[in-house]
Amino acid sequence: MPAVDADPEAARGFALQVVSRLREAGHEALWAGGCVRDELLSRTPADYDVATSAKPDAVRELFGRRRTLAVGAAFGVITVVGPRGAGHVEVTTFRTDAAYTDGRHPAGVRFSTPQEDAQRRDFTINGLFFDPLAGKVHDYVGGKADLEKGVVRAIGVASQRFAEDHLRMLRAVRFTAGFSFALEAETRAAIERMAPRVTSVSPERIAAELRLMVTRRGRAAALQLLLDTGLAAEVLPEVALPGGSAVSQDRWRLATQVLAALDEPSLSAALATLVDIAAAPGGLPGADGPPLRRPHSPTIAAIGSRLRLSNDETTTADWLLAAVRQFKTLMEPAGAAAAAWSNLQPWLADRRARELADLLRGRAVNGLGRAETAAWVTAQLDRPREELDPPPLLSGHELMAEGVAKGRDVGRWLAAIRRLQLDGKLTSKEEAITWLAQQPRHDSTA
Numbered sequence: 001m002p003a004v005d006a007d008p009e010a011a012r013g014f015a016l017q018v019v020s021r022l023r024e025a026g027h028e029a030l031w032a033g034g035c036v037r038d039e040l041l042s043r044t045p046a047d048y049d050v051a052t053s054a055k056p057d058a059v060r061e062l063f064g065r066r067r068t069l070a071v072g073a074a075f076g077v078i079t080v081v082g083p084r085g086a087g088h089v090e091v092t093t094f095r096t097d098a099a100y101t102d103g104r105h106p107a108g109v110r111f112s113t114p115q116e117d118a119q120r121r122d123f124t125i126n127g128l129f130f131d132p133l134a135g136k137v138h139d140y141v142g143g144k145a146d147l148e149k150g151v152v153r154a155i156g157v158a159s160q161r162f163a164e165d166h167l168r169m170l171r172a173v174r175f176t177a178g179f180s181f182a183l184e185a186e187t188r189a190a191i192e193r194m195a196p197r198v199t200s201v202s203p204e205r206i207a208a209e210l211r212l213m214v215t216r217r218g219r220a221a222a223l224q225l226l227l228d229t230g231l232a233a234e235v236l237p238e239v240a241l242p243g244g245s246a247v248s249q250d251r252w253r254l255a256t257q258v259l260a261a262l263d264e265p266s267l268s269a270a271l272a273t274l275v276d277i278a279a280a281p282g283g284l285p286g287a288d289g290p291p292l293r294r295p296h297s298p299t300i301a302a303i304g305s306r307l308r309l310s311n312d313e314t315t316t317a318d319w320l321l322a323a324v325r326q327f328k329t330l331m332e333p334a335g336a337a338a339a340a341w342s343n344l345q346p347w348l349a350d351r352r353a354r355e356l357a358d359l360l361r362g363r364a365v366n367g368l369g370r371a372e373t374a375a376w377v378t379a380q381l382d383r384p385r386e387e388l389d390p391p392p393l394l395s396g397h398e399l400m401a402e403g404v405a406k407g408r409d410v411g412r413w414l415a416a417i418r419r420l421q422l423d424g425k426l427t428s429k430e431e432a433i434t435w436l437a438q439q440p441r442h443d444s445t446a
Helices: 008-024 034-040 056-063 114-119 143-149 158-164 168-178 185-200 203-215 219-229 231-235 246-260 267-278 298-306 311-331 341-348 353-365 371-381 396-401 408-422 429-437
Strands: 029-032 048-052 068-072 077-081 088-093 095-097 109-111 129-131 136-138
Touching: 008 029, 008 048, 008 056, 008 088, 029 034, 034 048, 034 129, 034 143, 056 068, 056 077, 056 088, 068 088, 095 114, 158 168, 158 185, 168 185, 168 203, 168 219, 168 231, 185 219, 185 231, 203 219, 203 267, 219 231, 219 246, 246 267, 246 353, 267 298, 267 311, 267 353, 298 311, 311 341, 311 353, 311 371, 341 353, 341 371, 341 408, 353 371, 396 408, 408 429
Parallel strands: 048 088
Antiparallel strands: 029 048, 029 129, 068 077, 077 088, 095 109, 129 136
16 A cells, blocks of 8 residues: 555656566566546545566566565555655565355465456456556456446355455445446345344444545445445444434434535434434434533444544544534524633633534534524634633642642633633632632532
């Protein structure tokens, strides 16, 4: 895989050099898979794969062991490391796979021909080869015609392709939605029959596919197709019940439209939105509980644990859910003027506040909340940092110097002074100390 910051021109040039070098050494070599599909769709490939008649040892000898990685050598895959900025190219020997025994890996491989190699791949649009030196497409699976028609079709027998690697069902959804293609009938029918098998895929791989779906164009269509094929009930059972009612399906559709409106979508924003809207009982988005000052959604915690998401991804989803509900409660009835700044500022000063503003805007576009709220939040985030989040008037050590007992009381008094500071009732350290001196010292409720 190329480096994340690989320059597209450098990556393409290096992939061309890899093919040329293999050809000069007497081997057959072609670009393969997704990069060919993207080339034919006039898109910039995310990465380049090369398929070749050269065996793994020959590839390593040709490019040198310092510039090659043999992590996938057992399956005929050698990664060739490019110069700075050019990324990497995976070079795979033409092969035929033995039976798959674990829903992901073949029990073994046999090196073969381009024609046989194409048959082992997942979808016809990903089964194409391209000669970048001659500018010629090699199509053994009808992929070029499916690209022209806009169809995602499994190669050969769809159920067999999905039995080999169950993640391919999620990939079918992602490709269909991402390219605005149609999912071929037999391919879709196989997914609907085999959807429960996707749970055998590792949580990390499922999360990676979901992350790609919700952060790229076509995300609303991808989530809808997940629901319609039964995959959503398997990979997101907390928010997508199998055979849901018309009301629950409408909620899911509304959640997808909110996500489609986001400028900076993320898996965290998607989870927060699905939990708030699609999983909400009672028919009203957000009606499944009061606003949370301390974010803690058991549903998001369960999803994060099951999919083995990072702590940051899970806590961000949790925070966004709580923030949306808090702003809905504090601002929707009468606007910012009616809400204490001390109740709003902690959310706006958070590093995730831009995601919140984006989410509030996406909700407003779809009739959930007021556009004025989203606009007001965005405007606050454009204020100077020292104005949005001024330094506290007193520190914990200063409080203890004024006679506050060490322990929980320090935090309580700090919070009380901070609220008064944010609401403009205390404006200096001296005023804070004077106010503190006037309070009953043993009243720890502030």
